[in-house]
Amino acid sequence: MDERGGVPCNIKMFCEGEEESGSINLPDLIAERGDDFKADACIWEGGGRNLNDDPFMYLGLKGVLGVGFSVRMLSGDAHSSYAAILPSAAWRLLQALQTIKDQDEKIKIDGFYDAITEPTPEAIAAVEALPDDAPEWLETFGVSGFVKGLDGEDLRKQLTFQPTANIAGLDSGYQDAGLKTVLPAVASAKMDFRLVPEQRPFDIFKKLRMHLDKHGFEDVEIEVLGAVNPYRTDLNSPWVQLVAETAEEIYGRKPVMTPNMAGTGPMFDFGDTLGIPIATSGIDHPSHKIHAPNENITKEDFLLGAKHAALIIERFAKDWS
Amino acid sequence: MDERGGVPCNIKMFCEGEEESGSINLPDLIAERGDDFKADACIWEGGGRNLNDDPFMYLGLKGVLGVGFSVRMLSGDAHSSYAAILPSAAWRLLQALQTIKDQDEKIKIDGFYDAITEPTPEAIAAVEALPDDAPEWLETFGVSGFVKGLDGEDLRKQLTFQPTANIAGLDSGYQDAGLKTVLPAVASAKMDFRLVPEQRPFDIFKKLRMHLDKHGFEDVEIEVLGAVNPYRTDLNSPWVQLVAETAEEIYGRKPVMTPNMAGTGPMFDFGDTLGIPIATSGIDHPSHKIHAPNENITKEDFLLGAKHAALIIERFAKDWS
Numbered sequence: 358m359d360e361r362g363g364v365p366c367n368i369k370m371f372c373e374g375e376e377e378s379g380s381i382n383l384p385d386l387i388a389e390r391g392d393d394f395k396a397d398a399c400i401w402e403g404g405g406r407n408l409n410d411d412p413f414m415y416l417g418l419k420g421v422l423g424v425g426f427s428v429r430m431l432s433g434d435a436h437s438s439y440a441a442i443l444p445s446a447a448w449r450l451l452q453a454l455q456t457i458k459d460q461d462e463k464i465k466i467d468g469f470y471d472a473i474t475e476p477t478p479e480a481i482a483a484v485e486a487l488p489d490d491a492p493e494w495l496e497t498f499g500v501s502g503f504v505k506g507l508d509g510e511d512l513r514k515q516l517t518f519q520p521t522a523n524i525a526g527l528d529s530g531y532q533d534a535g536l537k538t539v540l541p542a543v544a545s546a547k548m549d550f551r552l553v554p555e556q557r558p559f560d561i562f563k564k565l566r567m568h569l570d571k572h573g574f575e576d577v578e579i580e581v582l583g584a585v586n587p588y589r590t591d592l593n594s595p596w597v598q599l600v601a602e603t604a605e606e607i608y609g610r611k612p613v614m615t616p617n618m619a620g621t622g623p624m625f626d627f628g629d630t631l632g633i634p635i636a637t638s639g640i641d642h643p644s645h646k647i648h649a650p651n652e653n654i655t656k657e658d659f660l661l662g663a664k665h666a667a668l669i670i671e672r673f674a675k676d677w678s
Numbered sequence: 679m680d681e682r683g684g685v686p687c688n689i690k691m692f693c694e695g696e697e698e699s700g701s702i703n704l705p706d707l708i709a710e711r712g713d714d715f716k717a718d719a720c721i722w723e724g725g726g727r728n729l730n731d732d733p734f735m736y737l738g739l740k741g742v743l744g745v746g747f748s749v750r751m752l753s754g755d756a757h758s759s760y761a762a763i764l765p766s767a768a769w770r771l772l773q774a775l776q777t778i779k780d781q782d783e784k785i786k787i788d789g790f791y792d793a794i795t796e797p798t799p800e801a802i803a804a805v806e807a808l809p810d811d812a813p814e815w816l817e818t819f820g821v822s823g824f825v826k827g828l829d830g831e832d833l834r835k836q837l838t839f840q841p842t843a844n845i846a847g848l849d850s851g852y853q854d855a856g857l858k859t860v861l862p863a864v865a866s867a868k869m870d871f872r873l874v875p876e877q878r879p880f881d882i883f884k885k886l887r888m889h890l891d892k893h894g895f896e897d898v899e900i901e902v903l904g905a906v907n908p909y910r911t912d913l914n915s916p917w918v919q920l921v922a923e924t925a926e927e928i929y930g931r932k933p934v935m936t937p938n939m940a941g942t943g944p945m946f947d948f949g950d951t952l953g954i955p956i957a958t959s960g961i962d963h964p965s966h967k968i969h970a971p972n973e974n975i976t977k978e979d980f981l982l983g984a985k986h987a988a989l990i991i992e993r994f995a996k997d998w999s
Contacts, residue, residue: 378857379857423859431821432819432821433820435819436941436969437842437870438842438940438941438942439819439837439940440843440870441825442825443815443819443821443825444824445844445845447845450848451772454772455772455773455776460773494763498754498756499752499754503765504762504764504765512763516759516760521761522761523758523859523861524862525852525858526850526851530845530846531846532847532849536699536870537846538846538870540844544848549758549859551758551759551761551762582856583856618759
């Protein structure tokens with residue numbers, strides 16, 4: 358830094374501690390103190406190198422709606438001999454959940470897909486050009502195939518562009534060894550819906566409530582456990598081009614562009630609310646065991662990432678109009 | 679006992695420690711050492727006085743089939759972003775369970791109801807004569823109504839004569855506070871099916887397996903967690919009459935006869951396998967909090983029960999041919 362005469366432009370850093378639990382307070386913070394975050398462009402964490410050591414960039418993230426479901430039918434658990442005449446919270450919850458998704462992976466909430474905008478031709482082309490990670494996924498998860506028998510580009514398009522309705526947790530009654538003949542008073546579930554542009558979590562939550570009511574499940578209580586908007590950067594943005602060109606200079610190869618991750622982060626709040634162009638520059642590698650035991654960073658990836666960030670900053674200061 | 683010159687007949691007592699967990703070893707014990715259990719008649723625990731202080735007798739018990747369900751779709755839990763392309767154990771389990779019972783409480787396993795024998799006119803009349811406990815049940819369980827809107831005799835007939843398909847436990851993924859965006863690798867459930875004469879638990883288990891296979895759920899694993907045959911004593915049996923008459927002498931009122939409890943016990947193994955006539959004489963009272971915290975016996979009920987047992991024994995020795 359001394360050699361180059363210091364940092365060539367102002368830099369703001371933002372580290373958020375709530376990202377893993379849904380960034381629930383970030384929209385309010387930005388609404389309140391957005392001026393503090395204003396910037397000409399944003400480097401987002403994420404990206405790095407893939408299994409083939411190609412550099413890769415994420416240009417968006419899915420949104421998420423996390424929902425807690427609970428059903429109470431009795432004031433307390435009953436002996437299961439009463440199952441002949443007393444209502445069951447467990448059956449009730451199952452029947453309610455069953456109305457949400459069919460066996461062909463179609464989400465049956467009225468209007469669930471309405472807001473979705475088709476990906477741009479560039480985004481589609483980018484997904485078609487992504488490496489085929491199917492064999493790695495099959496091995497990692499010990500499965501023989503994917504939903505609906507998908508493979509190839511169709512599989513990657515499903516992962517990138519389709520929303521989900523996932524059951525993250527189910528809980529009712531007795532779950533230890535052997536049998537306890539109990540009729541549980543309560544049953545609960547947690548779901549997360551991954552959302553794609555331009556779906557909005559609170560709109561989906563409202564539609565879910567209407568869906569349950571329409572099917573006669575007014576007694577099934579739901580609450581929002583997390584809400585993040587989806588976001589996808591314009592692949593033609595000059596900022597994306599600058600970050601991609603510098604990546605190519607550092608890594609010696611053109612980066613692989615992912616229009617959006619299948620996962621979630623609060624990119625919308627910066628890219629859309631504050632209108633800052635965003636591109637990722639990261640130090641990830643599949644061998645780093647992200648979010649798993651023994652998560653690590655190799656020195657090589659760390660240094661490549663640092664050099665990439667430095668080159669982005671230098672080039673930005675020099676070229677950005 | 680000294681006053682009367684000792685016990686007037688031979689008495690065998692059998693105390694079983696496994697009744698609460700399904701008496702799984704009792705049939706084998708009886709097959710092996712049935713001669714040790716041979717007797718002219720049997721007094722079964724159970725019964726006592728009801729809320730109105732009428733003496734009551736249980737003349738049978740439902741059977742039970744306990745089943746553990748488990749589904750594994752992945753070698754380990756996945757980040758829920760993969761829900762777009764990876765199969766879900768939780769959804770799979772729900773879909774399988776959903777085929778077992780419809781919203782009108784009808785169990786949809788082929789042949790489930792085939793073996794059921796209609797209750798005798800005496801058994802039906804006995805249920806019609808039972809006191810109406812509906813108000814007490816509504817209060818105890820904090821509900822405003824029963825399944826299918828049942829009440830009166832229909833409610834008591836449903837509880838006494840109908841089999842059940844109860845979910846006793848559900849378990850998958852993350853169940854603590856907040857949201858964890860996980861796609862669970864496994865999901866499990868426990869069910870108990872209360873059975874009525876002449877249903878047989880292992881026959882029902884076989885039919886359940888065929889049912890799951892028929893609906894394409896070969897991958898849903900099931901195991902037997904408990905198996906007890908149902909049993910209903912003949913209300914016209916001379917032994918039942920003797921026990922009822924002595925109850926009337928001790929309690930000063932005719933006993934209320936319940937053709938069978940809604941719960942389960944291994945009465946079949948004595949009544950059917952060994953061919954011993956069975957009637958209950960017990961010391962229960964709703965205020966005793968059976969199976970609940972602070973379970974108790976009042977001295978009054980204990981003494982009434984002891985006197986009833988003594989009179990049964992004396993009368994048996996004198997009158998039984």
